[in-house]
Amino acid sequence: MDYVSEKRYPVNAKDYKLYEEIGEGVSATVYRALCIPFNQIVAIKVLDLEKCNNDLDGIRREVQTMSLIDHPNVLRAYGSFTAGYSLWVVMPYMAGGSCLHIMKSAYSEGFEEPVIATLLRETLKALVYIHEHGHIHRDVKAGNILIDSDGTVKLADFGVSACMFDTGDRQRSRNTFVGTPCWMAPEVMQQLHGYDFKADIWSFGITALELAHGHAPFSKYPPMKVLLMTLQNAPPGLDYERDKKFSKSFKEMVAACLVKDPKKRPTSEKLLKHHFFKNARSHDYLVRAILDGLPPLGERFKMLKAKEADLLVQNKDIYGDKEQISQQEYIRGISAWNFNLEDLKNQAALIQDYDCMSNAEDPDLSGKQMDRCNIDGFPAEKLPPKIANHSISAPSQEDGFNDLHDLETSLPSFPSKPLQALKGCFDVGEEAVGATSPNCKVTSQTECEQQVLMELSSSAMDQESERNEDNALSPKKVIGDENRDLLQPKYQSERNYSGPLLHRQKRDTNNLSSVEDTSEGAVVQRKGRFKVTSADLSPKGPTNCCFNPVGGGSACATISNPAASSVLPSLQCILQQNTLQREEILKLIKYVEQTSGKLVESGEAATNDLLQISPTWTREKELQAQFIGLQQSVGSLFEELQRQKMKNAQLERQLNAFFNKERE
C-alpha cells in the first residue's frame, strides 16, 4: 500500500483532549477528541490492552494497515500510541457515525434504495481497493460503514482484516475464523478449504440486506444457530413479496453476492459494474436523505445507550442480571459474541425448536425469496443448482414442518468436519481445540466429530416428536419482530443457564430456577473476537452415575439422550460400571462355588468364560489408567501453553512501550 502520512500527528495523550463517547466496540471505546497542536477534531479509539489479551498481533496489524491506507473510502489511522494500558488510535472524525447507528436512531426499518445504492457503491469502492492491495477486510457490516458530515462514506475497522501477502501465497486463502456470525460467509464458517476475498463479497451482500431491512438476516438467533442456518439454508435474499419496494436490479445484485460457492461470486471490481450501482447518487444526496435533522453523533450515541439501558431494565426481571453485558452487546449490534464451546453445543441441541415457526414467518429465512430471481449480469447457469432450481425443488415452508426435513436432508451438506466448524469459532490453534474440549482429549478428532454429528441428527429426530410442545419457545410467540433485539436475551438465558444441555431438559429453560447455573468462568484465551473461558477447559466428569445392584445396570443420567459434551464421560461411565458388575458377578460365583462345595457344570463353564475375559479386563484397566494419565498431561500442556502465551503478551507489551518511547 502507498505510504501517505505527511502530517505527523502527536503520539502523546497530553496532546489530545477527549470529548464525548461516540462509539463502543468489543474491546474499544471511541471518542470525539481535539488534537491540540493542530486544533483539529479527530476520533480516538481507545483500546484496552488488558482486554485484548493475546490479540496484540491483531491490533498491531489493524493499526499498521490503517496507517498505510490511501483511499477516500477507507478509514485510515493518523497514528497510534500507548497510554498506560491502552492503545490510542487517532483517526479522522466521521461526524455522521456508522450506518448501523443511523439506522438505530432514525431508520429502524432500513434505508431507501437510492441511499443504499450510494452507501454500497462507496463501500464497494473501498473493497476494490482493499482486495487490489491483497487484503481481506473480514468484517464488512453496517456498523463499519461510517459517514462524514459532508456525506463521504468510509469503510472502517481493520480489527480482523487479513493480509493475503503476509506470509506468501500460501496465505492467500485464510484458515482462521474471524468476523461476525451473521455476516460471515459459509466457507469461513466451514473451515474446510480456507477462504479468500470472496468472503467479503458475501458479507457485502448481507450488509445490503441489513441496510434494506434495518437488521441482518438471522440476527435474532444465537451464534450457533446462525452458523447452522448459514450452512444449511438457502442463502438469504430480498423477497419478491415482502420487498416489493426494491428494484429487480437490487435483488439481483444481492443474489449475486449471496451465492454459497465463493467461486461463483463476482469480484468486487466486477460487482462495481453491476447496473444496480447506477442508482447511486452524490454525497450531498446522502446528507439530505439521511443526515439532515439528526442530532450530533455524541448525543445520538448517548440516546442509544440510554434506550438500551431502558430495555435492559424492562427485561431485567425476565432475563436476570447476569445477562446484561451480553444483552447490551447484542442490542448494540456489535460482534461481541461470547462464543464458548458449551454455548455452541447447547445451541446445537436447541436447534430448530423455534425454526418450525420462524422459518415459515420470516421471509429472510424462507426459501421462496430466490424464486423469481434471475440474476441479470450474472447468468443463471452460474448459480449453484440449489438456488437456480429453487422454484422447482424447494419444499413449501408454509406448514412449518419442512424444517425438520431440511435439517435431515441437509445434514450431509453440513460440513463434513462439523467439529472444525465449531472449533473455528474460537480462532484458536489445533492444540488449543483439543484441550478446550474435555471430551476430545484422547479420542481422535474424527470420533469427536462423529459424536457432534450424531448429537445433531439425534436432536433433529427427537425434535420431530416434540415439535408441538417446543413451539412455545418460538420467538415469534414471545415477541413481535419489531422488538427483535429483545429476543436475544431469551436465547442467551438458555445459553448461560445450561450445563451439558439434554434435549429434554431444554424445555425446562422456561423455568430458569430449575436449571443449574453454570457460571462462565474466567477468560483464559481470547483471539480476535472470540474467547475461551476456563469453564470450557474444566473437565466435566460423569455425573449422576450410580450402580444398581438389583437391576445389575448403571443409571447414568447423561446416557438416555446424550448431548455431545457428555457422550465420552457417559461411555467411560458405562465402562466403569461394567467393570464393577463383572467384579460383583465373579465374587458371587466364587461364593456360590464355595457354599455348594462343588462345581456345577454350567457354573464351571460360566466361570471359565469370565476368567477367559479377565485379561481383557486387565487390559481395559491399564488403558483406563493410561487415559487418565494422558488427560492430565494434556491439561498441564495446555496450562503451560497459556503461561507461555501470557509471557509472550507481556513481552510484546514491553516492546511496544519501548518502541513508543523510542519514537518520542
Ligand SMILES: Nc1ncnc2c1ncn2[C@@H]1O[C@H](COP(=O)(O)OP(=O)(O)OP(=O)(O)O)[C@@H](O)[C@H]1O
Ligand atoms: N472515526 C470514527 N468516527 C466516528 N465514529 C466512529 C469512528 N470510529 C468508530 N466509530 C464508532 O464507534 C463504533 C465502534 O468502533 P469500532 O468498530 O472501531 O470498535 P470495535 O471494537 O472494532 O467494534 P466491532 O467489534 O463492533 O467492529 C463504530 O461502530 C462507530 O459507530
